[in-house]
Every structure is written in structure tokens, then in C-alpha cells.
Amino acid sequence: MSLEINGVRAAFGGLVALDDVSLTAEPGAVTALIGPNGAGKTTLFNVISGLVPPERGSARLDGTELIGRSARQVARLGVARSFQELRLFGGVSVQEQTMFAAERSVLTRSRESRARATEILDRLGLSAARRSLAADLGYGQQKAVSIARMLAMNGRAWLLDEQAAGLAPREYELFCEVVAEAKDRGLIILLIEHNLRLVKDLADVVVFLDRGRELVTGTAHEVFSNELVRSLYFGERD
Numbered sequence: 001m002s003l004e005i006n007g008v009r010a011a012f013g014g015l016v017a018l019d020d021v022s023l024t025a026e027p028g029a030v031t032a033l034i035g036p037n038g039a040g041k042t043t044l045f046n047v048i049s050g051l052v053p054p055e056r057g058s059a060r061l062d063g064t065e066l067i068g069r070s071a072r073q074v075a076r077l078g079v080a081r082s083f084q085e086l087r088l089f090g091g092v093s094v095q096e097q098t099m100f101a102a103e104r105s106v107l108t109r110s111r112e113s114r115a116r117a118t119e120i121l122d123r124l125g126l127s128a129a130r131r132s133l134a135a136d137l138g139y140g141q142q143k144a145v146s147i148a149r150m151l152a153m154n155g156r157a158w159l160l161d162e163q164a165a166g167l168a169p170r171e172y173e174l175f176c177e178v179v180a181e182a183k184d185r186g187l188i189i190l191l192i193e194h195n196l197r198l199v200k201d202l203a204d205v206v207v208f209l210d211r212g213r214e215l216v217t218g219t220a221h222e223v224f225s226n227e228l229v230r231s232l233y234f235g236e237r238d
């Protein structure tokens, strides 16, 4: 039971964004994808979530193939995804968009979605903002709404694209707590991060991508002390 990526290749015209990438994200663990800009991290999320068709390869969630399915089908199979640019419905209240996410989810029935949304907004400190439009909120709160929607979807796997970037200290702490709780519930968590402190704090496994290739996989300590990673990512030379 895991999210297994095998031999994924994806190209945009002549540009190979992912070149034979394989990795496994286990349940109850945080797997962090790191690497320089353009390494292919977001493209891998797009392949898993049905937004970019790969030329070849597979992505299996608990044995079920995700490649070839639409983004909606992948979401229904339990993959909840956040975007760097958040993609909230700006003109919809915080409560409503959390409920919409709950209604699209795998497990929650529509009559339960209001109670579920209320509980989630409480957990994320968004109760007072529940009637606000997402577009009227500050950046940190908009990011919390995007997490609220992921929680509401009740998925099996989370793909988090730079969710901690730009958060205030209290928001950052809350984000780490929510991820740790999801991990304790046995979710599969894959996250893209440039914030190395967060990677050290949260990641059980770190995968280093560079120019579309998975180069090093290990614990944060192993990956951050790897010479190749140090020269390609941290710009260190002998």
C-alpha cells in the first residue's frame, strides 16, 4: 500500500522534464521532493494528478494505476493536491469551498459536509473567516484554506506544492502540526519544498531531482550531506 512511481518520462516538445523517474511514497511517512528550479518536481505532481500525460511510466496508488485517468478521477481515487498558486475560488466563501471539497471527496456524504467543514476550519484557525471570500484573505490564510480543502477531500494521498512558503511563524507551526497529524493517520504525503528547515523537520524520505532525473534518495541527513547534492543544489565546490 503506497504511491509507486515507476519509470516516468514526460516531455514538453523537445524538453524532457522527467526522465525515467521512479520513487515510492509510503503511508504514514512524509516524502519530500527537492531540487533546483526546473528539476521537474511540479511536473511529477502534474503527472500523478492527471494534468500532464507522461510518454511512459506508471503511478500506482495502492496498486491502482493513475496514469491515463482525468484529474477528477484521480481526485476521486483519493489523491488530494495543492498548487503553488493555490487555485482557490476567489469569489466563494471559505466555508463553502471547504464544503465543495468535502462533497467531491471519497468518503464524505453531502449532508455531513457542513459539519466536516466546520470542524476543519476550527482546526485551521479559520472559524472567524468562514464567511469571508477567499480573495479577501491574506496570503497565509489563503494557504490555510487550501489545506482545509485537502483535509475536506478526505484523501489517501496528499501532494503539497510549496505549502509552507511565505507563512508566518504561527501559520508554519500549524501547517507542520496538520501534516504530522495526517502522517499519524497513515496518509501518503509527498511534498515539494525549497524550505530545507521544513524538509529536515518533517521528511522521512528525501528525493533529490535534477534536470528531470532522480539522483539521490535517503534521509534528510543522507541527502543533504551527499556530495552531488551539495554541488548541484547548494552550489558548493571543492
Ligand SMILES: Nc1ncnc2c1ncn2[C@@H]1O[C@H](COP(=O)(O)OP(=O)(O)OP(=O)(O)O)[C@@H](O)[C@H]1O
Binding pocket: 012, 015, 017, 035, 036, 037, 038, 039, 040, 041, 042, 043, 044
Ligand atoms: N506546460 C509546460 N510547457 C512547457 N514546458 C514546461 C511546462 N511545465 C513545465 N515545463 C518545463 O519543464 C521543466 C520542469 O519544470 P517544473 O515546473 O516541473 O520544475 P520544478 O522542479 O517544479 O521547478 P520550480 O522549483 O521552479 O517550481 C522546466 O524546464 C519547465 O520550464
